[in-house]
Amino acid sequence: MTDHSESPSPTVEAEPASAARVFGDRLELAQAFTENLARHGEERGLIGPLELPRLWSRHVLNSGVVSPLLRPGYVGDVGSGAGLPGLVLAIARPDVHLTLIEPMERRVTWLTEQVDELELDNVSVLRARGEDAVLDHGLDQVTARAVSALRKLLKITAPLVRDGGELVLMKGANAAAEIDAAHKEIRKFKVSDVRVEIVGEGIVDDPTRVVRGNVRA
Secondary structure, rough: OOOOOOOOOOOOOOOOHHHHHHHHHHHHHHHHHHHHHHHHHOOOOOOOOHHHHHHHHHHHHHHHHOOHHOOOOEEEEEEEOOOOOOOHHHOOOOOOOEEEEEEOOHHHHHHHHHHHHOOOOOEEEEEEOOOOOOOOOEEEEEEEOOOHHHHHHHHHHHHEEEEEEEEEEOOOHHHHHHHHHHHHHHOOOOEEEEEEEEEEEEOOOEEEEEEEEEEEO
């Protein structure tokens, strides 16, 4: 006889001990954000149900370990979605102002709710596509996570960076190959010293790969 009962919901990953290393005295904010994402993320189309068992390690800490690469100043996060990495970076680095750039209304609503609930005074939310974003000033750094291939992403992110600013783009295992495939765009948008850096070793099981590069206007 076939069992038609519903499968149990995936269990949310327990907070790893390394979370305290990443967030320090901001850990309670990271816990609150992660709890909110676990509770509402699937129903609001922000994450899939299979992400709950790896929510901390694959998403929150994966984003948080990038925070030491940020400089005090203005940082843009293109395609913020659920707030990964933008909200996580804003939690980890209160000395950095994050502009979260996201085109989808329901995601903008979520981001705005989280900014208000967590009382993050170093965050602005802008509803726009990255290529259409209008800012009062160039950004010191721009980040993005799981948006598109590097050759396409450069067209979106590099124009947002001030002269002398930097791209800090989270990428997967093929980061080096993406750099090779984007050599034309790298020249076109005057990005130099493009390299892959690995962060989070010894903190997360799967360290985060970041493509970094300096931008000249």
